[in-house]
Amino acid sequence: MKKKVLHTLLSVTFGIGILAASDSSVHVSANEQNSKQEVNVKNLYVIAFQNELPQDYREIIEKAGGEVVKTIPEIGGVEAQSGHSSFLQNLSKLTSIEAANREIPLALNDPTAKLSAQQDSTVNQTEPESYWDNQWDMQRVTNNGKSYEIETGGYTDKDGETVHKAVVGVIDTGIDMSHPDLKNNIVGGRNLVPAGIDESETGDPNDIKDRNGHGTNVAGIIAANGKVKGVGPELGIRSYRVISGQGFAMPAWVIDAIMAAADDNVDVINMSLRLYNNTKMIIEGTTYKTAAETILWKRAIQYAVNNGVTVVAGSGNESLNLDDKNQVNKFLNMIYEPYGIKVEGAATAVPAQLPGVINVSASIKWSTRELAFYSNYGNSAIDVAGPGGDLGPEFAETFDPETADQSCLIFNTWPTYLGSSYNYMAGTSMATPQVAGVAGVVKAANPQFTPAQVTARIKQTALDYGKIGQDPLFGAGEANAYRALNNIK
Template sequence: MKKKKRGMAIVASSVLAMSLLGFSTSVHTSASTQTVSKNYLIAYSQSLPKNYLAEIKNAGGEVLRAMPEVGGLEVRSSNPNFLSQLKSSGTIVAANNERAYKLEDGNPEGADGKRVDITPDADGTYWSSQWDIRYLTNEGKSFAIESGGTKTASGVTHKAVVGVIDSGIDTEHPDLKSNYLGGKNFVLENGYFGDVDEETGDPNNVTDTNGHGTHVAGSIAANGLVKGVGPNLGIRAYRIFDRSGSAPTSPIVEAIIQAANDGVDVINMSIGGFDNLKYYFDGTRYNDIADVLLWKRAIKYAVNKNVTVVAAAGNESLNYADKKSLTDYMNATYSSSGFLFKGVAIETPGGLPGVITVSSSNKWSTDKLAFYSNYGNSFIDVAAPGGDNGPVYDRSRDLGQRDFTYRALSTWPTKMGKYVTMVDNKGYAYLHGTSMASPKVAGIAGVIKAAHPNYTPAQVKALIEKTAIDYGKKGHDELFGSGEANAYNALTGK
């Protein structure tokens, strides 16, 4: 359920991905007073100073998270002058209201909540319905070259591990449990804003309460009735979204750092939103410079630890290279809520250095992306199948003519109620979005690392781009980047 009065969320239509744009705030009421606390991000010039706790306290704040690896803090304060009092420090390079991200909830009563009827194959699997994985792996032939690990009498020996920063995972899903290697929950007790009673703050509880993370994980490493790109890859789950679907910047940054420290080979982030360097809310000027700095530092930290970082391009159908169109879009969408955008919009994390940014291709065209996918020169590195509603819908945009089987089939939490385009209510669902494209590339990066453990992130990216299928305009283009990534080609060098 969505919570109100946190700001707002840039919701990327009904395709599952991430949204952005709210201030992290909470209201505390006593018998005689009501105070509004805000969360802030602070970026120091380099490392955290020795006196940072006293500095924050003297300005009327409380440290919620310290991120020494990137010189950052998440702070809560009810002092309306907190930022101005803090700026006396010469070691702080940026400080601003922290942004809150939001997963799109969807609509269980709408057409997306209806069951999808498909016939299982003779062996009981759904392989024939996985058009995307079949194509990426050349009908499964890449599995014989490199599946990400080897099966032994005691289980699976994983040769590479992918960290999934998302809504958690169904650790007991029959298609995922043999590849699940652990993870961490970053959600605070009662949620990030103190209004989600079901959250206990248990760092070991990575249970997926949304479904998004489980679907993403299946595209990477499912091994059962459906298959992922690397069915023997290890997966680690880093849960950043609370049950309401919210997550500020700081736990995402902390999850990137944790995944890198855990020694994962690849990080997938099927998340994204816009940070802005200059905007106004109800006439007051703001910026997101601290958010952008900490995002950049966290990604650099991971890459320096030899981690390949993959992210979704986003689902607003925007040309990221056209900066004016981004600003116009945000003003057209959110001006009624009191926002006025003047500065440059930066897509985080997809628009940052060190990230492989993935647009969404579809089943039926080699010239057009999925209708929702963002694109842009110098933004998109490669495309991957994220699915859509089929060619008939693409021409008509009639919701009644959607064919859900053109979407991506993957795992869904087995104990979660019917919510999206589920298959036979058995723990499988069709979704579409750049969220479904990004994990395909993360899976390809994973099997490359399994085959070539000494490859750097730059070498992994170069191989993915070199062996991508050149769709769209010849050469690198704004839609597909270097082309549609392909696991079989990457492993065979074709």
């Protein structure tokens, strides 16, 4: 019964995301090779060519009845739009194309949103010199700040400038460039949201302004250095904005961001986002395979790993056993049914369950035996856990808002122009940057480490919560910066 109630609660936030995306008639202006065609997000497709893009890829797409919107040439990827019902069938006849499928939007889904204006104003009115006492998560991950004595991710040079020994790419909603706790650690970024999603979206590649708050909070957990602290207070942050102010993104934008981050020589990628790829999706009676999307996700992640990037992603907030494909599909079909969508075949949480990615579940303040009530899990799925927070033990048992304990949430940075400079959040979105921050400081202290070595160090030194050894909830355990830097196994 408890699981049924939980899935009903989660379906509210998840369903809103699907509604905003799949029922949207929003048109966006594409910028592929300076073109300005109008793009309907309902008619977008992902295409994976066999190898690299052929010289006549544009002609191939046009003959099949589509228009090119975005290219990712390093991995043979194309995002295209088409209003022709025969588009996929036409592409399936071409030997140069490995797979193609309809593109399904990705939507943010955190189990707790930002707190009320009254609670935010309380944060603002208090204005202490430090909020360290509010950061139970950071106290735990850094062993009460002792990891800072070993590695912060950078140092201050003789001119008083911060030198970053490692950089974390945050693929998210953007960042507050002027936040006092973040601005010294922001080393740039890129916008991959096209023009026209809403009036604020112009397609400017330099527009990484966070319209949501999610990305700024994630960045703070990694590298805040002010009234709140991150895991690596002197790590560099490079922001890749892929999620619009409406809270959704197309997978091709995220895949493109992975490639961009790898080309920008970041050391770690944080993706506090997820979607589910099924081998078959039926939309309004038409069957689509998601092979192309999966192929391009895998190619992009492999490209990043081959370029020395450690990739970290969240497992998701649906309280699902990711090893149980029937349970996952049952849940997805419950959510998708009102929108004329049905899924079949094996489901994969993307990008978290793909090879080369550290898959993170969410641990909590008050127990080392239980996960956060919302966190996904699975024996073959989870690598490690990170503090994700929740609303306390009574809420986890009853889901009664009257029992909510905000001190069990994760407290960190928030865009200064969205009502408060700091905020409480929870989710695998908050757990993931804890682990990405640990990866960042490990890389800073060991610049010769490969992604496999960074991953092994994090897993081998994690605090062994739950059952002894690898388990379905915590994987190898909760990631810990102090233990990782000291190689305590």
